[in-house]
Amino acid sequence: MIAPLAGCAVVLVLGLAAGVVLRRAWRTRGAQRPWLILGGWALVAAAVAAAALTLGAARGPFIAVALVPFAVLAVVAASVQIRDPKRRAPRELALEPSDRPSKAWRGWLRGVLAGPLGGIAAMGVGLAYTVWAPGEPQTRMVIGGLLVPFLWAGGMAWTLSDNRILRATAVLVGVTVVTFTASALKGFS
Numbered sequence: 001m002i003a004p005l006a007g008c009a010v011v012l013v014l015g016l017a018a019g020v021v022l023r024r025a026w027r028t029r030g031a032q033r034p035w036l037i038l039g040g041w042a043l044v045a046a047a048v049a050a051a052a053l054t055l056g057a058a059r060g061p062f063i064a065v066a067l068v069p070f071a072v073l074a075v076v077a078a079s080v081q082i083r084d085p086k087r088r089a090p091r092e093l094a095l096e097p098s099d100r101p102s103k104a105w106r107g108w109l110r111g112v113l114a115g116p117l118g119g120i121a122a123m124g125v126g127l128a129y130t131v132w133a134p135g136e137p138q139t140r141m142v143i144g145g146l147l148v149p150f151l152w153a154g155g156m157a158w159t160l161s162d163n164r165i166l167r168a169t170a171v172l173v174g175v176t177v178v179t180f181t182a183s184a185l186k187g188f189s
Contacts, residue, residue, distance in 0.1 A: 007054030015071025124179030
């Protein structure tokens with residue numbers, strides 16, 4: 001009973017040390033930073049290795065992967081500042097993607113691009129991956145299906161933040177036409 005607790009304590013201490021070193025690397029600029037990052041990740045690797053040695057080869061790394069982030073979260077939580085809600089610091093609003101005056105057609109076009117057209121383009125890329133990628137058909141279908149939401153989210157973010165809306169329109173329409181055409185030419189085999 002004491003050996004697993006000691007192993008967990010070692011993992012927590014190494015995780016805390018890694019969190020402190022990586023936090024210092026985050027705040028440091030200069031020649032020291034790469035060494036701090038390397039040292040922090042070396043401490044994480046040491047925590048996983050120590051867990052494997054003390055807690056077992058199978059469950060040790062699993063426990064380390066759970067405890068190290070907990071220890072790093074404790075490092076982050078230790079520096080939380082609670083501010084007076086009545087006294088607010090002046091804040092700058094986020095910059096708009098475009099400094100030009102807004103037009104109704106631009107908003108509608110961005111909505112159509114980010115929503116349906118971005119989704120159709122993402123489905124086209126997923127379908128093209130399913131049709132053209134090597135491997136087993138089941139694997140290609142699963143990976144192609146999993147690509148779609150990520151590509152759609154990326155297309156939405158890019159479309160809504162790009163200043164040149166006609167460029168976004170051309171790229172999304174082009175991707176849609178090319179991927180669906182390529183998928184139709186090859187077919188699923």
